[in-house]
Amino acid sequence: MLIGPDFSRELRRGEEDAVDALLRSAFDGPAEAELVHALRKAGAMAGESVATWDGRIAGYYALSHMVAPQGWLCLAPVAVAPDRQGHGLGRRMMGMLSEWARLSETYVVVLGQVSFYERAGFSQARAQGLTSPYPLTYTMIAGPGTDVPAVALKYPKAFG
Numbered sequence: 001m002l003i004g005p006d007f008s009r010e011l012r013r014g015e016e017d018a019v020d021a022l023l024r025s026a027f028d029g030p031a032e033a034e035l036v037h038a039l040r041k042a043g044a045m046a047g048e049s050v051a052t053w054d055g056r057i058a059g060y061y062a063l064s065h066m067v068a069p070q071g072w073l074c075l076a077p078v079a080v081a082p083d084r085q086g087h088g089l090g091r092r093m094m095g096m097l098s099e100w101a102r103l104s105e106t107y108v109v110v111l112g113q114v115s116f117y118e119r120a121g122f123s124q125a126r127a128q129g130l131t132s133p134y135p136l137t138y139t140m141i142a143g144p145g146t147d148v149p150a151v152a153l154k155y156p157k158a159f160g
Contacts, residue, residue, distance in 0.1 A: 094120030
């Protein structure tokens, strides 16, 4: 019997290996799993969330503390199990996160596919005042207000 998706929740101790396997399968390689390990080791991780489907971890995202501006978070990586992609799980997780960012008045920065993240509540237009080591064409933010912050982003060292 298929149970379907659960709500997102915090990663629990002992689920790290399942997340590692999910990241490796969703991205066809070790880079994102290695990024997560580096963020954890550096103490830069602000939080990790998972979504289960039929009793197994099928979705994941990590939030890490930006070096600057203080109090901002970086979203990466985001992964959905290959057999669960296209079922709305990623969009639901990101929609809940963008609403949390708005309500908690926390800025969250993400680099990624603009059409996907904008449908979930992130804004590319609001990110255009940022100074970033990464292309602004793929940079979006979620958070309070409707302003276009003019700040310089400094990512955790693990991002290279």
